[in-house]
Amino acid sequence: MKAAVGCKKAGFDGIEIHGAHGLTINESKKVAAKLEKTGVDVIDVFAGHINNSMIPILPDKTYPYGTFVHLAREIKTMVNIPVVAVGRIHTFHIAEHVLKTKSADFIAVGRGLLADPLFARKIFYAETEKIIACKSCNTCIKTISKGKQLVCAVNSELD
Numbered sequence: 001m002k003a004a005v006g007c008k009k010a011g012f013d014g015i016e017i018h019g020a021h022g023l024t025i026n027e028s029k030k031v032a033a034k035l036e037k038t039g040v041d042v043i044d045v046f047a048g049h050i051n052n053s054m055i056p057i058l059p060d061k062t063y064p065y066g067t068f069v070h071l072a073r074e075i076k077t078m079v080n081i082p083v084v085a086v087g088r089i090h091t092f093h094i095a096e097h098v099l100k101t102k103s104a105d106f107i108a109v110g111r112g113l114l115a116d117p118l119f120a121r122k123i124f125y126a127e128t129e130k131i132i133a134c135k136s137c138n139t140c141i142k143t144i145s146k147g148k149q150l151v152c153a154v155n156s157e158l159d
């Protein structure tokens with residue numbers, strides 16, 4: 001709370017509290033309902049566990065696109081505040097599908113923005129065919145985990 005007040009005084013518009021990883025979906029649903037009551041504005045649904053390779057935090061290409069979207073949809077049944085989906089939403093069509101099916105209110109893009117920082121701009125200007133898609137190879141996280149400069153397999157400008 002002290003840190004949140006400090007951020008507000010410093011001029012930030014909002015703060016994000018990281019509470020993901022290691023909870024079951026049922027536990028997460030209960031937490032989400034409680035968070036809404038405390039005045040939280042938005043919930044970003046992320047999954048996985050750092051010590052459990054069966055449920056990876058950064059799903060590779062062996063996992064389906066929109067890996068955690070079904071979990072966002074579950075959380076949406078518990079709250080009325082906006083819910084964000086993240087995880088392998090790497091193309092315009094996947095993003096559009098998530099929003100059209102009302103599985104989430106917003107999407108978040110992580111690696112897709114490392115691969116192509118103009119991801120959102122290209123969608124806005126209807127240039128979706130020009131998007132350089134993330135390959136979910138995880139070269140990026142592997143390099144920074146070793147304390148090295150981040151390398152992206154499809155964006156050499158980051159090297």
Ligand SMILES: Cc1cc2nc3c(=O)[nH]c(=O)nc-3n(C[C@H](O)[C@H](O)[C@H](O)COP(=O)(O)O)c2cc1C
Nearest residue numbers: 018046058086087088089108109110111112140141
């Ligand atoms: C290089 C890298 C660093 C990340 N660091 C964080 C972090 O510090 N905190 C966090 O909550 N998520 C972190 N993430 C996870 C992303 O926010 C995102 O949830 C995850 O990559 C899945 O979404 P994506 O498939 O769009 O990349 C990181 C991801 C990458 C690739």
Ligand code: SF4
Nearest residue numbers: 134135137138140153
């Ligand atoms: S290195 Fe680039 S292409 Fe590979 S997962 Fe990371 S962002 Fe995606």
